Amino acid sequence: AQSVAQPEDQVNVAEGNPLTVKCTYSVSGNPYLFWYVQYPNRGLQFLLKYITGDNLVKGSYGFEAEFNKSQTSFHLKKPSALVSDSALYFCAVSGDNYGQNFVFGPGTRLSVLP
Amino acid sequence: ETGVTQTPRHLVMGMTNKKSLKCEQHLGHNAMYWYKQSAKKPLELMFVYNFKEQTENNSVPSRFSPECPNSSHLFLHLHTLQPEDSALYLCASSQERGRGGEQFFGPGTRLTVL
Numbered sequence: 001a002q003s004v005a006q007p008e009d010q011v012n013v014a015e016g017n018p019l020t021v022k023c024t025y026s027v028s029g030n031p032y033l034f035w036y037v038q039y040p041n042r043g044l045q046f047l048l049k050y051i052t053g054d055n056l057v058k059g060s061y062g063f064e065a066e067f068n069k070s071q072t073s074f075h076l077k078k079p080s081a082l083v084s085d086s087a088l089y090f091c092a093v094s095g096d097n098y099g100q101n102f103v104f105g106p107g108t109r110l111s112v113l114p
Numbered sequence: 115e116t117g118v119t120q121t122p123r124h125l126v127m128g129m130t131n132k133k134s135l136k137c138e139q140h141l142g143h144n145a146m147y148w149y150k151q152s153a154k155k156p157l158e159l160m161f162v163y164n165f166k167e168q169t170e171n172n173s174v175p176s177r178f179s180p181e182c183p184n185s186s187h188l189f190l191h192l193h194t195l196q197p198e199d200s201a202l203y204l205c206a207s208s209q210e211r212g213r214g215g216e217q218f219f220g221p222g223t224r225l226t227v228l
Binding site: 032034036041042043044045046049051090094096101102104105106107 | 118120155156157159162170204206211212214216217218219220221222224
């Protein structure tokens with residue numbers, strides 16, 4: 001069965017500093033990995049995904065994530081945080097065996113301080 | 115939003131009421147999902163439809179009844195709910211279940227059960 005861990009409930013970073021939101025996963029087969037962001041009273045918005053290929057994936061709003069197979073991690077990064085990046089971030093995984101559903105992590109709240 | 119719409123956005127109902135949540139996707143997708151998002155809890159997958167057929171029911175109480183008349187529409191019929199059912203209900207769609215495609219989410223319906 002798949003599982004996702006986001007070890008930090010809350011991440012605080014100063015505006016302009018780099019940010020990292022951590023995600024580790026467990027899945028049978030090869031992983032499909034995703035990051036989503038949720039702003040207050042909104043649905044989840046897709047940021048980026050890893051299916052295969054280059055381990056560094058670039059997504060929306062300047063975010064990127066690095067797939068590390070040996071560490072089973074898929075950390076979300078951004079070189080320079082903006083106050084508007086403050087939101088709830090979810091990592092999700094599914095496997096490449098047909099029919100596997102998404103499993104979402106518990107979420108990490110990112111606060112970017114001006 | 116993202117091509118997935120949900121109505122109503124807010125709903126307050128008593129425990130004896132019957133109501134329905136509606137979801138519509140304009141993306142040409144074939145899979146649709148209902149999720150429940152409660153405070154302090156991970157996102158819970160409730161139901162999955164793939165090509166109009168229900169493929170998953172994650173032990174959801176029978177007071178929640180899904181309906182998928184076609185690939186573009188998904189309903190969640192509610193009756194005799196409990197206060198603990200108060201949550202944000204999110205609808206999502208993807209090209210096809212379990213093929214590594216990202217899910218696109220609607221804005222959600224904020225449900226309050228009195």
